[in-house]
Amino acid sequence: MVPEPLPAALPRTELTRHRRLREQGSLERADLDAILDAGFVCHLGVVVEGRPLVVPTVFGRDRRQLYLHGSVASRSLAGGTPVCVTVTHVDGLVLARSVFEHGVNYRSAMIHGEARKVTDPEEKLAGLRRLTEQATPGQWQYARRPNRKELAATTLLALSLEEASVKIRTGPPDDGDSDDAALGVWAGTLPLASAWGAPVTDPQLPPGIPVPGHIARREGTRHG
Amino acid sequence: MVPEPLPAALPRTELTRHRRLREQGSLERADLDAILDAGFVCHLGVVVEGRPLVVPTVFGRDRRQLYLHGSVASRSLAGGTPVCVTVTHVDGLVLARSVFEHGVNYRSAMIHGEARKVTDPEEKLAGLRRLTEQATPGQWQYARRPNRKELAATTLLALSLEEASVKIRTGPPDDGDSDDAALGVWAGTLPLASAWGAPVTDPQLPPGIPVPGHIARREGTRHG
Numbered sequence: 001m002v003p004e005p006l007p008a009a010l011p012r013t014e015l016t017r018h019r020r021l022r023e024q025g026s027l028e029r030a031d032l033d034a035i036l037d038a039g040f041v042c043h044l045g046v047v048v049e050g051r052p053l054v055v056p057t058v059f060g061r062d063r064r065q066l067y068l069h070g071s072v073a074s075r076s077l078a079g080g081t082p083v084c085v086t087v088t089h090v091d092g093l094v095l096a097r098s099v100f101e102h103g104v105n106y107r108s109a110m111i112h113g114e115a116r117k118v119t120d121p122e123e124k125l126a127g128l129r130r131l132t133e134q135a136t137p138g139q140w141q142y143a144r145r146p147n148r149k150e151l152a153a154t155t156l157l158a159l160s161l162e163e164a165s166v167k168i169r170t171g172p173p174d175d176g177d178s179d180d181a182a183l184g185v186w187a188g189t190l191p192l193a194s195a196w197g198a199p200v201t202d203p204q205l206p207p208g209i210p211v212p213g214h215i216a217r218r219e220g221t222r223h224g
Numbered sequence: 225m226v227p228e229p230l231p232a233a234l235p236r237t238e239l240t241r242h243r244r245l246r247e248q249g250s251l252e253r254a255d256l257d258a259i260l261d262a263g264f265v266c267h268l269g270v271v272v273e274g275r276p277l278v279v280p281t282v283f284g285r286d287r288r289q290l291y292l293h294g295s296v297a298s299r300s301l302a303g304g305t306p307v308c309v310t311v312t313h314v315d316g317l318v319l320a321r322s323v324f325e326h327g328v329n330y331r332s333a334m335i336h337g338e339a340r341k342v343t344d345p346e347e348k349l350a351g352l353r354r355l356t357e358q359a360t361p362g363q364w365q366y367a368r369r370p371n372r373k374e375l376a377a378t379t380l381l382a383l384s385l386e387e388a389s390v391k392i393r394t395g396p397p398d399d400g401d402s403d404d405a406a407l408g409v410w411a412g413t414l415p416l417a418s419a420w421g422a423p424v425t426d427p428q429l430p431p432g433i434p435v436p437g438h439i440a441r442r443e444g445t446r447h448g
Contacts (some may be wrong), residue, residue, distance in 0.1 A: 041314050041328065043267040045276035052269035052276050054310040056332050086278040090265050092421070095439065099356050099367050100374040104265065108280050132323050136414070143323050144404055150324040176428030180368055186433045190360070191421035192447055197316070201412040204400030209410045215319065223416055 026166040035109040040135040045084040060130030067127035070155020092191040096173035097180035138214025250390040264359040269308040284354030291351035294379020316415040320397035321404035362438025
């Protein structure tokens with residue numbers, strides 16, 4: 001079955017149009033994909049008895065859906081409950097001449113929709129594979145996969161990627177041609193980046209089991 | 225005026241008690257302080273017309289309050305609107321023998337309350353100082369501080385730190401003494417850490433203005 005191609009532009013809806021800082025908004029699906037592919041932790045927002053709850057959790061994805069690991073928020077997710085999932089990468093500080101122009105370079109994606117509990121065992125297994133591979137490519141093949149009992153004990157949520165928006169800020173501060181340019185104050189950016197460290201072997205592991213290549217080779221590489 | 229000492233334990237309320245993964249919960253104020261002090265970006269959750277909205281924004285703090293930069297969410301924040309602010313540091317992947325026991329090492333703080341728009345110019349200036357210094361210690365003294373017009377154009381929110389909770393996961397996977405220990409699968413953690421890069425000078429800056437020490441000396445240091 002050949003999947004229907006997705007439009008390159010994300011739909012502009014009441015929730016995704018950018019009211020503020022319009023210049024930083026993007027409705028390109030490629031930007032959304034890049035931001036999601038660069039991370040594995042999101043912040044899931046739900047409404048519980050009229051109050052917001054924002055919970056960090058891990059995610060995976062396919063072309064059309066986000067898969068989220070069930071969390072403290074799941075208890076509140078009946079069918080059709082609106083959620084907001086935000087994935088953010090902080091790339092550095094924007095240090096301007098004036099405090100007012102200070103900011104952050106970042107990439108952020110926000111997905112709106114109604115989370116659906118995945119109940120079909122086959123879909124659940126496929127979703128958990130996406131989730132595992134999002135964090136650690138190669139790990140689904142390497143570690144012991146969930147058995148029927150574990151699968152039943154896992155809560156997995158699915159969320160359509162249909163309604164999403166992106167905000168990106170890059171580059172130097174914006175006050176380079178303002179009156180403040182004459183102040184003699186240094187201005188620029190201070191980059192921030194995440195990187196994987198050296199694998200730490202579980203002290204309980206018997207000797208002689210090497211770190212597998214798909215994990216070992218990440219050491220020193222950038223994340224985000 | 226000597227401020228009233230804060231109790232070392234955070235109050236256990238309906239919102240802060242840990243229903244799930246109780247072992248990872250903390251109600252120690254010192255843990256909350258450490259997690260907040262290690263970051264400058266939070267995820268702010270609000271309810272807009274019954275739907276959750278989760279927005280990344282910068283924050284600062286004093287002993288009793290969080291200060292948040294006004295964001296797209298501010299338009300919805302009338303007095304007494306409940307918000308949830310979550311600050312998360314991801315410390316690495318927990319790679320167990322079985323996929324089911326996989327997880328993330330992290331530190332996360334969640335603050336519940338009603339955000340208040342700061343309108344008093346003196347409090348606003350003090351709050352903006354906290355916010356600026358949280359991201360870049362020393363920058364408030366160095367850059368041009370907000371004038372009256374800029375202060376009026378800035379939206380600052382304050383949120384009490386009274387109702388908060390913390391979740392922390394550290395250490396190796398939990399299946400070292402399970403049946404899976406015999407599988408011969410490598411297990412351990414893959415640490416993830418953020419570090420500051422080399423300052424990037426604004427191309428519009430005239431030559432001869434050095435990077436100030438409070439910025440230059442962060443290069444190569446850990447963040448988070």
